[in-house]
Structures are given as C-alpha cells and as structure tokens.
Amino acid sequence: MNSISLFKKYIAKLDEVYKSASKTAVLDGDAELVRAGANTNEIVVPKLSMDGLADYSRNSGYVKGDVSLTYETVQFNYDRGRKFDVDAMNNEETAGIAFGKLSSEFIRTRVVPRLINA
Numbered sequence: 387m388n389s390i391s392l393f394k395k396y397i398a399k400l401d402e403v404y405k406s407a408s409k410t411a412v413l414d415g416d417a418e419l420v421r422a423g424a425n426t427n428e429i430v431v432p433k434l435s436m437d438g439l440a441d442y443s444r445n446s447g448y449v450k451g452d453v454s455l456t457y458e459t460v461q462f463n464y465d466r467g468r469k470f471d472v473d474a475m476n477n478e479e480t481a482g483i484a485f486g487k488l489s490s491e492f493i494r495t496r497v498v499p500r501l502i503n504a
Contacts, residue, residue, distance in 0.1 A: 403490040407498040
C-alpha cells in the first residue's frame with residue numbers, strides 16, 4: 387500500500403516533468419510559496435500586504451510602514467486524479483524506476499495535455 391509520506395518525495399521530480407512538458411510553465415507562480423492544504427482539493431497561498439511609499443523627511447527620516455503575511459486556503463474548482471497501484475517491493479527492486487517512470491509518463495502524456503487544453 388502506498389502512503390502519502392512516501393509519495394511526497396516524488397513531488398519535486400514530477401514538477402520538473404510538468405515544467406519540461408508544458409509550454410506554459412513559464413507562467414506558473416513560485417511553487418516554493420504554495421503549500422498543500424489540509425484536504426486534497428485545496429492549497430494554501432501566502433498573501434503579503436504592505437504600506438506604500440510615504441514622504442521622506444530629512445529631520446525624522448523614513449515613515450514606518452506595516453507589513454502583514456497571511457495565508458489563504460484556496461479550493462480547486464475541480465478534483466481530478468488517478469490511482470495506480472505499484473508494488474512496494476517491485477518499486478524498491480527497480481530503485482524507484484517503477485513508480486518514477488509511471489508517474490512521469492502519466493504527468494507528461496495525460497496531465498499536461500489536459501492542463502493545456504483546459
């Protein structure tokens with residue numbers, strides 16, 4: 387049985403497959419900022435707000451500004467997925483190739499075309 391903690395080690399590799407296969411990957415935001423949400427159909431996005439420019443004074447210097455960083459949970463407007471069962475021993479005996487090749491091909495041939503045509 388697969389577990390989510392084992393799967394997470396593949397996320398960075400699968401993101402690279404997506405970026406190389408997708409022609410629109412240059413439009414993607416910074417993946418380092420976005421985190422998985424508590425549920426599978428949501429992500430947590432940081433929201434940064436700050437004060438704008440203010441007049442500088444030679445006597446008192448810069449006007450102090452406020453900054454706030456909050457996190458917003460965003461739900462996807464769709465929930466799509468596919469489950470593949472890969473025997474843990476087969477995957478281990480192939481040094482991760484069984485799952486790695488399956489998942490990278492799935493992203494390249496099935497996921498990216500759907501995202502481009504969505």
